[in-house]
Amino acid sequence: MNVLIVEDESLAARRLQKMVQELEPSAQVLTVLDSVAATVHWLQQHSMPDLLLLDIELVDGQSFEIFSQTEVRCPVIFTTAYDEYALRAFKVHSIDYLLKPIQEKELQQSLQKFRQLARAYAAAEQPIPSLTSLLEALKGGASPAQPHYRDRILVKQGQRMFPILTADIAYFFTRDKLTQLRTSDNRQYLLDYTLEELERSLNPKQFYRANRQYIVALGAVQRLHLYFNSKLKLELRPAPEEEVLVSREKALDFRNWLGE
Structure with missing residues (x-):
C-alpha cells in the first residue's frame, strides 16, 4: 500500500507516518508534503497513491483547493484539528475524517475501512465523485438540475467522524x-x-x-x-x-x- 501524507506540521507529520508504518508494516509512505501547490505538482508528476492522508489547513490554503487543480483518484482520509470541515470532507466522499490529536486506535479503524473499500475504488477507475460539485458549491455555483439524494450520512463517535x-x-x-x-x-x-x-x-x-x-x-x-x-x-x-x-x-x- 502506497500512502501520501499531506501535513504542514512537522511533528504531526512524523507522528502520523510512524503510526501508519506501525499499523501497516507493508505500507510505503511515498513522501510527506506541506502545501496545496506541492501536492498538486506531486500528483501531476507521479502515479496515484493507494491512499491519501490529507490535512485540511495547509501553509498556502485549504486542501479542498487541490481537487479543483488536479484529479484525485484515490481514497482520502482527512485529518484536522477542527470539526467545522466535516461536512465539506463528507461531500467529497472521503472514507474518514479524523480529529487531531489522532489516536492510534482511530487511525487503525480508518485503515481497516480503507482495506474494505479499496477494491471498490480500484474497480471504479475514475475520479472520486462530487469533488467538482463541492468546489462549485463553495464558490456559490449553480445547483444541479436533477435532485441529488444522500447516499451516506455523517455520524460522530467520540472524536471520530465517519460516513x-x-x-x-x-x-x-x-x-x-x-x-x-x-x-x-x-x-x-x-x-x-x-x-x-x-x-x-x-x-x-x-x-x-x-x-x-x-x-x-x-x-x-x-x-x-x-x-x-x-x-x-x-x-x-x-x-x-x-x-x-x-x-x-x-x-x-x-x-x-x-x-x-
Whole structure:
C-alpha cells in the first residue's frame, strides 16, 4: 500500500507516518508534503497513491483547493484539528475524517475501512465523485438540475467522524429530542440532523416518513399489521424499542410506497 501524507506540521507529520508504518508494516509512505501547490505538482508528476492522508489547513490554503487543480483518484482520509470541515470532507466522499490529536486506535479503524473499500475504488477507475460539485458549491455555483439524494450520512463517535451508507440504514428516529439512526446490523449512532432535514435529503423511493418519530427504509419493513382505527403497525428489522405506527391518513400511501 502506497500512502501520501499531506501535513504542514512537522511533528504531526512524523507522528502520523510512524503510526501508519506501525499499523501497516507493508505500507510505503511515498513522501510527506506541506502545501496545496506541492501536492498538486506531486500528483501531476507521479502515479496515484493507494491512499491519501490529507490535512485540511495547509501553509498556502485549504486542501479542498487541490481537487479543483488536479484529479484525485484515490481514497482520502482527512485529518484536522477542527470539526467545522466535516461536512465539506463528507461531500467529497472521503472514507474518514479524523480529529487531531489522532489516536492510534482511530487511525487503525480508518485503515481497516480503507482495506474494505479499496477494491471498490480500484474497480471504479475514475475520479472520486462530487469533488467538482463541492468546489462549485463553495464558490456559490449553480445547483444541479436533477435532485441529488444522500447516499451516506455523517455520524460522530467520540472524536471520530465517519460516513454510514444510506443503503446500510434501517431507520432514523427521535428519542428524548435526539435524532439517531440504526443500521441493518443493529448499530446505533447520534446525528446532528433533524428528521425534517433528513426527509428532504433522502430518496423518497427508499425512505418513508412513517410518523413524527420515524423515517423507515424500504428494506427494514418486514411485515404490516392492521391496527386500531385503520392504522398500520410496522414490523421492522432490527426491532425498535417501541411500536411504529402509520396513521390512517397515511396508511394507503404507505402501502402504495411499499408496493412500488
